[in-house]
Amino acid sequence: MPELPEVEIVRQSLSKNIKGKKINQVLVRNRNLRFRLKHSFENNLKNKFILDIKRFSKYLIIEFENNSFCIIHLGMSGTIHIKKNKKESLITNTSFYHSPKIPEKHNHVEFLFSDLKLIYNDPRRFGFFIFVDNKINLEKRFKKFGPEPFDKRFNLKHLTNFFNGKKKNIKNFLLDQKFVSGIGNIYASEILYSSKINPLTQAKNLNKFQLKKIIKNSKKILLKAIKQGGSTIRDFKNTKGDAGHFQKNFKVYGRDNKNCKRSSCSGIIHKISQSKRSTFFCKICQKY
DNA sequence: AAGAGGCCCTGATAGC
């Protein structure tokens, strides 16, 4: 669920709440996440001082002293909550769901600090934590990833080279993390809509003008989503405070059978399936 | 090598 913008929102919140603090204790209630949590995990993090919270693509990277790291991925349903000790300001929710209450079920991992605790909740358990004990191994973990859309390496040459000799359609390339990092199923549809490109188009057949649009709109849409606090599509009623607002800007995602938002277009938004993931687009302004 | 599909898992929702 969380794509790059949502993970960035969580990163900002973690940076505000746990950067510069020491983890006093780690509690694991369920080790069976996407990857089974090693029994050394708790001790590896215990008493570690947090230097910084970074992010690459959809991954959070907690940086400790002595060049060790904890990589966190939220999978489809992972959320992170901060519960403060003081009774007055009881709860700060750092998940992009921003539900006012910390859930009771599926709280699998907790980091205890002197003044607060971090709670990892994940019903589907597609998320994971990995402890990495040096920088080389951290870099190795992300070696095969393509550039983020903001990276200057995400340029015309990269797209042309990458698409050369391949048959895949452009939508599936946008989801391919070896091609570009951080885009997920929502933003892929949104980027193609704003670029007026049909998701079924073979990527190698796109012209320079279209490729430039994809580069430009990838940056633009992700940045705008970050500015708006990411997207929240479930628990809408429970949304509070600075919850995600970008879902209000969805032009196509989840809008099947609704009118195209371009005032000059009389099209209807269609929903199709590509590699078992849903794609939304307008057949008229995203002509094949 | 590239690309499609299965699978991991729970929960919400639709249809009967």
Next chain:
DNA sequence: TGCTATCAGGGCCTCT
């Protein structure tokens, strides 16, 4: 009401 089927923002693994 209660069943079953389908779908969900991700990505690793296997098979062709």
